[in-house]
Amino acid sequence: MIRIILSRLAQMLMVMAAVTAVAFVIFRYVGDPVLIMAREDATPAEKAALRQQLGLDQPVVVQFGKFVARVATGDLGNSFRNQRPVAGLIAERLPATLELVLVATLLALLLGIPLGVYCALKPEGWLTRLIQTVSLVGISTPTFVTGIVLILVFSVWLKWLPSFGRGDVVRLGWWSTGFLTSSGLRSLVLPSVTLALFQVTLIMRLVRAEMIDVLSSDYIRYARARGLPASYIHRKLALRNALMPVITVTGLQIGALIAFAIVTETVFQWPGMGLLFIQAVSFVDLPVMAAYLLFVGFIFVSINMAVDVIYALVDPRLRTRAA
Amino acid sequence: MSAASVPALAIDKLRVEYPDGAGGVLVAVDDVSLTIAPGEIHAVVGESGAGKTTVANALIGLIERPGRVTGGTMRIGGVILDAATGKGHGLQLGRDIGVIFQDPMTSLNPLFTVESQLTETMRFHLGLGASEARLRALDLLQAVGIPEPERRLKSYPHQLSGGQRQRVVIAAALSCNPRLLVADEPTTALDVSIQAQILALIKDLARTRGLGVMLVTHNMGVVAETADRVTVMVRGKAVEQGLVAEVLRHPRHAYTQGLLAAVPRLDRRLERFAVLSEGVGKAETARRAIAALKPVASRASVEPMLRVDNLVVDYTSRGWLPGSRGRTLRAVDGVSFDVRRGETLGLVGESGCGKTTVASVIAGLVKPTSGQVLLEGRPIAGATATGRTRQASRQALQMIFQDPYASLNPRMRVGAILAEPVLFYRLAATKAEATQDAGLLLEAVGLDRAHADRFPFAFSGGQRQRISIARALGARPRLLICDEPTSSLDVSVQAQILNLLKDLRDATGLTMLLISHDLAVVRQMCDRVAVMQSGRIVEIGETEGVFEAPSHVYTRELLSLIPRIDRIAKGANHG
């Protein structure tokens, strides 16, 4: 158990090191910060002074060390675009994205798992065929198309729901939430459904495949041969085995949701980190890009780590091997 | 009618059909009838495809669709069983019929404890509470001979050995006091020593609990040692039925006679196996084909063909940090032996004893940790072996493998498979010559020249093993390593392949190293035999000597544990 955690920790550090290195390279080499920050008519002497001031004349290793040290203290530099500290920008946008992703994840799991189980248990049913057809359309429809269609139908034609922004938010310390106002909740509906829809189909198809796999395994055949009732076999025995990989995938999905939030936030002008990132990409705002990468990398790695630990806790084969 | 005279199982004219997709049907079980009295063990024996497992599956309602029971009746303790649902009036699968599958490794759910899997059946069928069921589970574990049952209840399947798992499966099968136990190849996945224990357990349980047992098996030895009655099945039909002693001593049906003749005997050595379908003309063609193959000049040498010198192989598992080393397992622990020119040496032992690792090192598939291997005096493995010495000996040393279904590349035609080594060793100057050789090789192993154009899937297991042998032969080797060459084949096919190997040896003077877990096969094939246990050779000597007067305790134990038909066939005073 401890072994697994340690080995995952080592891997996590490796990934973070790789991400930090990429972020550093973006920061330092992609587009010369001096050229970007200095005025256009700056003299070579002024540029050299700026270079020294930014520490760009020091050896690369020292610069990387300083970069890591700064990142560790939360100093991610200033945005090229509006000269505000990047850390502050991200903190400001974080709640919007996390609330969106949280709701979408719950939607995806609550819909995806039961649908997947149903399709595996009733492979011949008409409802299964319908669900599978719809799911195929689901994975074939890109998030932004779903968003546009939802806006067209529910905002433009029916005028039921708002199509952009978060609505009114309530500030709780530095966190701003849209959960506490009706306009905030109404604003959340279309983006979260848009974001969840693609994931529902993925989770559903995964659960179905796993469940079918488990149902044809020897130990389920053996459970049948012992005359245990089908409902017990399905609900207690097979589901537990089938849900093991779902844990992993849920972790990956949260990561994917954060990434796809970029698209959803663009469509709905949702003021989250994704929108911040996509604006940074189009303005070549390197500090924001690098910071986003670091931050998202950290979230992904933490999620992966959490997934592995949960997995090890749930699966007796992993739990006891290291004990 | 008294309770004792009601049979535990009575099957009458059972028929199972599978639609073949083209409108016809395949009859998997054809009017099979059998009766099992309480306390009786009834073996259903046959080769693959005989329909024996289908009979068992029909009983427990696990016939794979689209197959279905189309006729006959099955009675458990006098009550008719509905073929479609596996239920009958007041009958309950799991309570009245206990089931044991072949592979104990996969029969238990890895995510649940032994306790949970043992008690759930009792809680459903007998309505016991958790604590009652637990007490009974403890009793059961004791009854099936699991040490420390208290502790084992809380174990997960992966913490038990294969034998222990099979005991747990048996305990679960017995948990509701069934009248009938259906055991489908219950020991096929186990080593002989564990097999002996499990069979003894089943025998004991049948006697003490008055349990009827249907034992499905392909192993005649198991039948002879365990069962009271036997049904012999061929292609869905029951061709012979009776007391085990009767059937084995005086088989009436030609198929049974052939089957028994093909079983390798442990008690004495025969020149050839009696095989029904060996054409006379073919043998002549084969001899001519072997003679026509261009020979390779042999190295004149006083050295033994193969010398294995103090061989050690460690397997190191990967550590938990990248680059670190995990636990080390010593698979081969200082093995030394010679294979003399022209002889056949048998290397025997149970699974995990290191015999296959030794073969892999000799074949160059695994690097030894220390020690060396010399072929005709030239180092081919170990510190002194170089790429050049190895390459020079490749052609002289060839190998055939266990699984005929995996040993041929499924996407290459047989002709190309056979021509590949011939061309690679430049034994043929042109492609046409190599094709010619491939044809000869096919004839040499008793197949047709025309088979060269087909893909491997068109052949049966036995035919594929012949192709495998032909491929090895194409290199004109002087040493042939046979790694369990017949252990995945039916016994009648095994007899043919062993005969073929004997013929080839006689015709070419080939030296052979035969790796096998089957002592009877080794006795029939080998001049000398080496017995391995836990990575070491515990005994090596002339075959007759080792079998008649084994000197090591492990060899004696192995010999005594093997289920054998000769104890009955000899006419020993039995039942």
Next chain:
Amino acid sequence: MAMPGLVTAVIGALRIKRVLGWVITLRRASPPLPVLLAGMVAGTLLLLALFAPQVAPSNPLDLASFNLADSEIPPLWAEGGDRRFLLGTDNQGRDMLSAILYGARVSILIGGGSVLVAALIGVSLGLVAGYLGGRTDAVIMRIGDVILSFPTILLALLVAGLARAVFPEAGNPRNVPFVLISAIAIHDWVQYARTVRAATMVERARDYIKAARVIGLPSTRIMFRHILPNVMSPVLVIATINLAGAVLTEATLSFLGVGMPPTYPSLGTLIRIGNEFVFSGIWWIALFPALTLVILVLAVNVIGDWLRDRFNPKLRQRA
């Protein structure tokens, strides 16, 4: 590993005979109606897109061929439709039908290109990793792990974004397809590599590979002549499913504004342009390209799904 050997071996493995072999294997189980339908739809779209210059009513890339006076005309059957423009026009007066055909062409070429690149890299690395094992395997697979811990879209955005920052020429419409292909392939190769590696390890442990090793055949020959043909079936499945994914990723990138520019639009770019007009009720500029995209991807997915079920015996049994 010798590069020329690798190349000839790959070519050898992809010999027409084998491909025909697969087609014959697939034909034996005549596919169900929806799959046939999907195949026809995908085939038609593919042909229409590839021959867009020949079949499209006008050339949307030629600025002189359209007129601002024709802008925002609704489709033919709606009120105010114009016979010249079956699916209406966009904000600059471009014929939507032509724009969609040309756009689909760009989408398919980029999607197909990235599948090809990813498959070539992934299959080779997977084969090498699976066959050689040890350190080579560890390095390749760890790199893959790191890449896979980031979703396709994020990595692609990053690559596309960085390419713009590093190479001034990356924004040139002529270079964008290559940037996009690399941006997508940099993530997708891992899946091929993982699958091929796993399959290779299975095959490597099988006796026919041991037999080849006992004969002493060189590793490259064993890898490419013996193993490769036996691990290609899952690659075919992944490639089909990935083609759908790659087309979606390209569309998403273009929609987000880091893909094809409006002067050389792909389906994603067209939807991006149309998105700005959705609020004013001008729905056709966004909806028709979107519909085309979904139909194309759906058709490919239906085929991919069927292929996967065919190659997975467990699923086939139950289906």
